[in-house]
Amino acid sequence: MKRVTVRKWIMALGFAVTTTAYAENVEHDQTSVWKVSKGDDAVYVGGTIHILPISDFPLPSKFTQTYEKSDTLVFEVKMPDPADIEGQRKMMAGLAYAEGKTLKDDVSEETYEALNAYLSNFGATADQLAQFKPGMVASMLVAMEAQRSQLAGQGVDAYFMQLAARDGKNSEYLESLDFQINMLANMGAGEEDRLISETLETLPELKDMLKSTIKAWREGDTKKIDELVVATFKRESPASFDDVFTKRNQNWLPQIEAMFGDDGQEFVLVGAGHLVGDGSVIDLLEAKGYKVEQM
Template sequence: MKTRSRRQLIIGLGFTLLSTFSLSFSALAAAATTAGDNSMKAESETSIWKVSKDGDTVYIGGTIHILPVSEFPLPRQFTDIYQQSDTIVLEAELPEPTDITAQQKMMMGLSYQNGQTLKDTLSEETFTALDQYLSAFGSSANQLASFKPGFVTTMLVTMEAQRAQMAGEGVDAYFTQLAKRDSKDREYLESLDFQISMLAGLGEGEEEQFISETLATLPDLKSELKQTIKAWRAGDTEALNKLVIQTFKQEAPESYDDVFTKRNISWIPQIEAMFGDDDKEFVLVGAGHLVGEDNVLKLLEQKGYSIKQL
């Protein structure tokens, strides 16, 4: 029987990993600047924090990597801080769909290279269920069988979000486009190679559970996405922690360390290096990295930085 905890695990995977890969493989980028007006929504706090030390400030914003156009405009604080900033700092550079070199690198990194296929790791029942799900999109399990489970899971979440009319340009991609238009500097905390390697390793050795649970939880995707987006807009860290982090840590502790803890720790020296200069930086990372135990904000606070939620 599927459980709420398993639903949250899949939602957590989707929010964490869609930043780079859904845009490159599914062309989810949408022109959202003219989308429906949400300016009348009440906004007290939001998912942006002011991090200060010795008279210098860096702003850190939590992002949602997949966001329907109905959620634009973004909370006012996001656009205000962006306009004040000289540089935006993102998790990783989003490859253009026309970047053939990046596409080939991703295809190689996320595919089996030893003659094995996903079909070899799944039961006949799960492979058939995957095929039946994909048939609704004019695809088949055999077409995805050469890819590793982390990528297949991410694509299933992307496809279901599209079907539920919840797909759209994420906050990261939106600000990347704005920064390109405005000729703002862009910096990155990680390389594309790192993110490919991380995704390629997810679900390794537990492919059957990874794919079967994803298929079982996809019907709940829309409601879970709505809850998480609502919490993100309001800066509700308790709800975000529950929806994105707590169960991920319980259900997949090894993946949790790779996806959250290790990355959070590795980002701290890079963020600290942003202090003590004349640039005004706006750091944008997945909202899950800013809540829960060992999150980026807590690690900075432990090092003497002042943290204030906007």
């Protein structure tokens, strides 16, 4: 069985963690921030990691310097606040099976038992998660493993959202919450058993598998990010790749182009996997004739 699902689905969902072993936070000549220019006008685009332990702060200085000179921060989506009961209820309902069906109907007995065994480490059972669709369950498993490994923490997106709110900067979003809910709800459709079983198999390797990915993000190593994340996803799940990467990148392009020609300075922050390789946001902008410089 190929062990690719955790990396593939984590990056698709935007969930990524790093290990405390990489805590030196050394500055490099470049990182995952790009300046996109049209004449004298520019929009900045930064690749993000959505879960980042406190040990990996401070961020590369290019991120904070770009933030300081920006008027508007543009994120993928605005997730409901934990205190927003209605928003949380809407999200959970969208990621749950319709009444009368559960995860148990979509995976083998062996996989369900393996899920139950893993969850027993947290005092939980598979039946307690069975109402949720595979994409949601997989992301929950990754989050739980990250927490158990003391890797969980505020991500780059959440960090800048809080800064923008504190500093009175504008925040805008490329996608609706409904879109993101539907995307996550549809992940794993047709390969439910494979998604859950491979995720469970690969969780023990989470630290080592992601260490090089996070290092590549910090150093702006686009070839390595493409190799570790994008190329693997595209090879293993071309249909999901189109839905999660290709189509979304294309949907974001006109929104980013519309940011040129105004008086404000925008800083667009999206998952780093969307900014590397063929068909990425950066590739599409270059193809449209914009001047692109990695910072």
